[in-house]
Amino acid sequence: METTTTQDKNPPLQGAGGSHAELADIFNKDEDRVNWHDETLWWIRAKRDKSVHQLPEWEALREAASNIKFNVLSHLDIYLAQFEAAAKANGIIVHWAADAKEHNEIVHKLLTDAKVTQMVKSKSMLTEECHLNDYLATHGIEVIDSDLGERIVQLAGEPPSHIVLPCIHKKKEEIGDLFHMYLGTPSNMSDPQFLTETARGSLRETFLTRKVALTGVNFAIAETGEFVVCTNEGNADMGAHLADVHIACMGIEKIIPKREHLGVFLRLLTRSATGQPITTYSSHFKKPREGQEMHIVLVDNGRSIQLGREDFRNSLKCIRCGACMNTCPVYRRSGGHSYHTAVAGPIGSILAPNLDMKKYADLPFASTLCGSCSNVCPVKIDIHDQLYKWRQVLVKEGYTPKAKTVAMHVMATTLGSSTLYHAAGKMGRLTIKYAPFAVNNKLNPWYKNRDMPESPKESFGEWYAKNRKK
Amino acid sequence: MRVGLFVPCYVDQFYPGAAIATLQLLEKLGVDVVYPKNQTCCGQPMANSGYEHLTGGCNKLFIENFQGFDYIVSPSGSCVLHIREHLHDDKQPELAKEVAHQVWELTSFLTDVLKVESLPSRFPHKVGVHQSCHGQRGLHLSSMTELVAPGFSKPGSLLNMVKDLELVELDRKDECCGFGGTFCVVEEAVSSKMGKDRVADHLRQGAEYITGADMSCLMHMEGILKRQGSNVKVLHIAEILNSQ
Numbered sequence: 001m002e003t004t005t006t007q008d009k010n011p012p013l014q015g016a017g018g019s020h021a022e023l024a025d026i027f028n029k030d031e032d033r034v035n036w037h038d039e040t041l042w043w044i045r046a047k048r049d050k051s052v053h054q055l056p057e058w059e060a061l062r063e064a065a066s067n068i069k070f071n072v073l074s075h076l077d078i079y080l081a082q083f084e085a086a087a088k089a090n091g092i093i094v095h096w097a098a099d100a101k102e103h104n105e106i107v108h109k110l111l112t113d114a115k116v117t118q119m120v121k122s123k124s125m126l127t128e129e130c131h132l133n134d135y136l137a138t139h140g141i142e143v144i145d146s147d148l149g150e151r152i153v154q155l156a157g158e159p160p161s162h163i164v165l166p167c168i169h170k171k172k173e174e175i176g177d178l179f180h181m182y183l184g185t186p187s188n189m190s191d192p193q194f195l196t197e198t199a200r201g202s203l204r205e206t207f208l209t210r211k212v213a214l215t216g217v218n219f220a221i222a223e224t225g226e227f228v229v230c231t232n233e234g235n236a237d238m239g240a241h242l243a244d245v246h247i248a249c250m251g252i253e254k255i256i257p258k259r260e261h262l263g264v265f266l267r268l269l270t271r272s273a274t275g276q277p278i279t280t281y282s283s284h285f286k287k288p289r290e291g292q293e294m295h296i297v298l299v300d301n302g303r304s305i306q307l308g309r310e311d312f313r314n315s316l317k318c319i320r321c322g323a324c325m326n327t328c329p330v331y332r333r334s335g336g337h338s339y340h341t342a343v344a345g346p347i348g349s350i351l352a353p354n355l356d357m358k359k360y361a362d363l364p365f366a367s368t369l370c371g372s373c374s375n376v377c378p379v380k381i382d383i384h385d386q387l388y389k390w391r392q393v394l395v396k397e398g399y400t401p402k403a404k405t406v407a408m409h410v411m412a413t414t415l416g417s418s419t420l421y422h423a424a425g426k427m428g429r430l431t432i433k434y435a436p437f438a439v440n441n442k443l444n445p446w447y448k449n450r451d452m453p454e455s456p457k458e459s460f461g462e463w464y465a466k467n468r469k470k
Numbered sequence: 471m472r473v474g475l476f477v478p479c480y481v482d483q484f485y486p487g488a489a490i491a492t493l494q495l496l497e498k499l500g501v502d503v504v505y506p507k508n509q510t511c512c513g514q515p516m517a518n519s520g521y522e523h524l525t526g527g528c529n530k531l532f533i534e535n536f537q538g539f540d541y542i543v544s545p546s547g548s549c550v551l552h553i554r555e556h557l558h559d560d561k562q563p564e565l566a567k568e569v570a571h572q573v574w575e576l577t578s579f580l581t582d583v584l585k586v587e588s589l590p591s592r593f594p595h596k597v598g599v600h601q602s603c604h605g606q607r608g609l610h611l612s613s614m615t616e617l618v619a620p621g622f623s624k625p626g627s628l629l630n631m632v633k634d635l636e637l638v639e640l641d642r643k644d645e646c647c648g649f650g651g652t653f654c655v656v657e658e659a660v661s662s663k664m665g666k667d668r669v670a671d672h673l674r675q676g677a678e679y680i681t682g683a684d685m686s687c688l689m690h691m692e693g694i695l696k697r698q699g700s701n702v703k704v705l706h707i708a709e710i711l712n713s714q
Binding site: 034038053055056059327333334365366372392395396404409416425428444458462 | 477479481482483484485486487489490493505507508509510511513515516517518519520521522523524525526527528530531603604607608614615616617618619642644645646648649650651653654655656657658659660661662663664665666667689690692693694696697
């Protein structure tokens with residue numbers, strides 16, 4: 001037998017609130033809510049299916065996008081330098097951040113230079129990844145998220161539970177209560193139109209008074225030095241157009257070589273995300289308007305390490321559409337917060353261990369490896385294969401509970417020997433038959449909601465020996 | 471044609487009926503089937519838990535037991551996929567590769583190798599088909615709802631040959647049942663909920679039986695059905711195709 005792991009690094013108590021399994025267990029205490037969450041996201045998956053089946057060239061588009069991104073990842077250094085030069089020539093100020101800390105410090109300095117203590121922000125999962133809001137709050141700067149869903153979770157004091165639909169875990173009644181508490185709407189008011197108009201009114205004031213606006217970036221074009229922000233509400237545009245300073249933060253993997261490649265990605269992005277043919281706004285930002293400052297912060301934060309991991313490199317192709325979350329039967333029944341990381345779901349589970357193996361050792365196991373994620377992925381990331389590979393890495397690095405390792409050794413020894421296997425099989429069947437209490441109890445998680453299989457009078461091997469004498 | 475019958479460990483121990491039906495069905499179709507008696511497990515339980523490096527014993531046994539057959543056939547998409555993708559032996563890599571390529575899942579062996587076009591079976595019941603993920607998305611036994619591609623189903627085409635059998639349409643044609651190997655105990659809450667939801671879909675459509683090409687998923691759904699006191703039964707597809 002091969003020797004395995006080095007040592008038990010005391011996993012897995014992930015995050016402050018527990019592992020994915022523990023948090024999912026809590027989420028599942030309210031079955032009606034699980035049903036609602038599952039059906040809401042399934043409805044979006046169904047919209048996605050309907051939309052993509054209208055394009056006979058859909059699979060070819062996915063292939064093209066995957067290949068373009070493959071090219072980008074293979075020449076990232078060249079494209080980044082090209083992008084920087086073009087952006088600078090357009091009058092954009094370019095910053096480089098090695099990690100979340102540097103990113104936050106750069107943004108903070110820009111705010112200090114602009115002498116402001118307030119900022120409006122829209123559509124940036126990267127700043128969630130870097131925990132920018134918390135960082136700025138400790139430095140006395142208030143950030144208001146202007147995307148409606150992001151604003152709602154911000155009022156609730158929660159992180160987004162989904163990268164495209166940040167407040168998908170909230171029912172409209174709960175949003176009504178939040179607005180009643182913070183925005184002065186009447187109590188028990190849950191009409192979406194009314195709530196949206198209230199948010200709009202409240203945000204209008206924010207847009208008009210903020211001097212600095214931060215947005216995310218969906219695509220940055222190396223050839224032209226411009227970047228594209230895709231939104232449905234136009235709030236990113238509203239913030240950026242009214243502010244004196246526009247800061248755009250992006251992961252270095254968001255680069256695409258040429259403007260013409262947008263035709264591929266814009267067609268894929270929103271069909272995959274929500275089933276819409278395209279976002280309401282696909283805004284191109286190329287240079288600051290007169291009197292405005294425009295900054296781009298290019299953030300690594302572990303991406304170049306992931307680029308160096310051959311098995312996991314392709315995860316950097318991700319365009320953050322969220323389709324893998326909507327289709328994931330585990331995500332739909334455990335909620336985004338159970339992943340205790342900024343990017344939840346299948347894609348988050350292959351990205352997060354790169355940043356912190358110990359903290360996120362549970363995530364690659366929060367999957368049945370059903371493979372639906374890889375099938376919906378618009379850039380054809382082999383998500384479920386990477387989940388499998390992360391499991392192997394995490395075990396070898398020692399991030400699995402010792403008891404599991406012991407059990408696996410016993411299992412491997414038993415199944416690796418015909419004699420032991422037949423003895424153990426017989427014992428197992430006899431136990432279920434004559435001592436069912438040994439398995440039908442609360443120590444057996446299977447038994448909580450499922451009966452054990454019946455014990456047959458003989459195994460197939462035994463039957464075969466009797467009935468097919470050769 | 472000499473075929474080695476590969477029976478997954480849990481089928482051998484808990485669902486011998488599925489293996490007997492597989493054997494009888496293949497024999498009925500004129501195939502010379504041998505069951506190598508020292509076989510155990512494909513190694514997937516360890517591998518999917520992150521311990522693929524402990525599957526050396528299983529790999530060695532598998533190659534010992536199954537080398538030299540024209541085909542190796544198994545009534546499990548999941549175990550077949552595991553062998554195809556992961557069977558290896560550092561001492562004899564070429565042989566491992568050769569054996570891995572000879573492994574076939576039962577329904578695709580029937581449709582693609584034997585090219586079965588009719589069966590003498592009869593099963594007068596309403597049946598729901600569970601598309602097990604590894605067979606479907608891994609071995610492409612059926613088209614997948616996520617992809618824009620022509621529709622087909624190897625298990626479905628075989629069931630359509632069975633007299634008096636009525637297939638029910640599911641609301642969600644190919645959602646996972648939540649078994650997932652050790653996932654079913656490590657993530658007990660989500661796993662059970664997925665199983666309950668999958669079973670409920672079949673019940674809503676009035677299925678009397680739930681069938682599929684993987685007994686593990688059926689075992690999971692059977693556990694749920696029994697706990698709910700349901701009369702609906704699970705049967706491996708081989709048992710239906712072999713019924714008269």
